[in-house]
Amino acid sequence: MSKNVVSKKPDSSEFRGARVVVTGASSGIGQAIAVRTANSGASSVLVHYRKNREGAEQTAEMLRQQGTEVFLTSADLSDPDQAEQLVDAAWNQLGHVTTWVNNAGADVLTSKSAELDFQSKLRLLLEVDLVNTIGLSRLVADRMLKQTAAVSGSNVPPSMTFIGWDQAPAGMEGDAGQMFGPVKAAVMAYANSLAQTLSPHVRVNTVAPGWIQTAWGQSTSEYWNQRARSQSLMARWGTPQDVARAVCFLAAPGNTFCTGQTLNVNGGWNRRPDHLGGD
Ligand SMILES: NC(=O)c1ccc[n+]([C@@H]2O[C@H](COP(=O)([O-])OP(=O)(O)OC[C@H]3O[C@@H](n4cnc5c(N)ncnc54)[C@H](OP(=O)(O)O)[C@@H]3O)[C@@H](O)[C@H]2O)c1
Incomplete structure (x- = not known):
């Protein structure tokens, strides 16, 4: 590893030695x-993607520049068999996994799926974001419970x-809501039940983003x-970095008293009727 690469590491080493999987990376x-x-010291990261290989390679390159070992794995999470293959x-x-982030979600706003009718979009979201994410998480949970006993010294x-x-519990008008x-x-709700199920062996938390400027936010009206x-x-x-900061806070291996929590990352919901003006 060159001196240059090492010098890019920030002081923070909260994830030192961590073996991380991020879906939809x-x-x-x-x-x-x-x-x-x-950046926070993870030793190995599995970058999951579905079809954006170029984007996954870009992520991988950024990780390698930090001296992190990287694995790329493609899986379409609308297919339960592929979800299972991802866990395998x-x-x-990675050998074992210390940190699993279920981030992947179907894009029904900007991709070809935006042309689908309401019911088809809803079914796709249910399959990818919910049903197969739950199936995947149950498999991850089984593996984590077994490895907890097996990984010596940890x-x-x-x-x-x-x-x-952030808006899911209260609701939002229109088709998107x-x-x-x-x-x-x-x-x-599932994450909260999983936290109850897996404690104290596995910690489970949720980040609830507000309006984050990714693909849809960059091209919206x-x-x-x-x-x-x-x-x-x-x-x-x-920004995606605002959300990543919160995810890493909750997931940091040393944050061992934090489970069953939901953290909104929305800049604080504005309840003032005039929004930005007023005294
Ligand atoms: N942006 C926001 O304002 C916002 C707000 C609240 C919650 N969220 C949630 O945050 C997460 C990330 O969103 P983002 O805005 O960063 O979106 P994004 O840039 O579109 O990223 C979505 C990721 O999910 C993957 N993905 C999509 N369909 C998939 C499938 N069928 N199987 C496996 N992977 C699939 C994509 O992979 P490929 O591109 O490689 O196919 C991509 O890596 C999502 O769960 C989203 O619902 C976002």
Whole structure:
């Protein structure tokens, strides 16, 4: 490893020696999470993607520059068999997993899937974000419980982190609210039940992002641009890095008293009727 690469490592080493899996790490929030774990000392990261190989390679390159060992694995999580293969690949490649982040989510806003009708979009979200993410998580849980006994010298519980949505519990008007609301609320509810089930052996937490400027936010209308900014007390869009910071806080191996929690990352919800103005 060159001196240059070593000098890029920040002081923080919260993830030193961690073996990390981030699903949907080929772009947006997942890419930022993978990069932050590497910056914080992770030794190995599995970068999962579905079809954006170029994006996954870009993530991998950023991780390698930190001296992190990288594995790339493609799996379409609308297919339960591929979800199972991803879990097998993770344990085969990493040996054991300390940190699993369920970030992948179907894009029904900007991809070809945006042309589907409401019911088809809802089914896709349910399959990818909920049903197969639950199936995957149950397999991950089994492996983590077995490895906890097997990994010698480690009494640090591994963690799983889920991605919800800040507006899911209260609801939002329109088709997007009616699709993402029930799906992400169920993801958040599942994560809480999994935390109850797996304690004290595996920690499970959720990050619930607000308006985060990924693909949809970069190309959306002026109306949504203004709305995203004005609904946050911080008067701006969130960034993938804002979300990654929260995920890494919850998932950090040393954060051993933190489980069953949901952390909103939305800049603080703005309840003032005039949004940004007023005294
Ligand atoms: N952006 C926001 O404002 C916001 C707010 C709340 C929650 N979230 C959630 O945050 C997560 C990340 O979102 P993002 O904005 O970063 O989106 P993104 O850039 O579109 O990333 C989505 C990731 O999920 C993967 N993915 C999509 N469909 C998949 C499938 N069928 N099987 C496996 N992987 C699949 C994609 O892989 P490929 O591209 O390689 O196919 C990509 O890596 C999602 O769960 C999303 O619902 C986002």
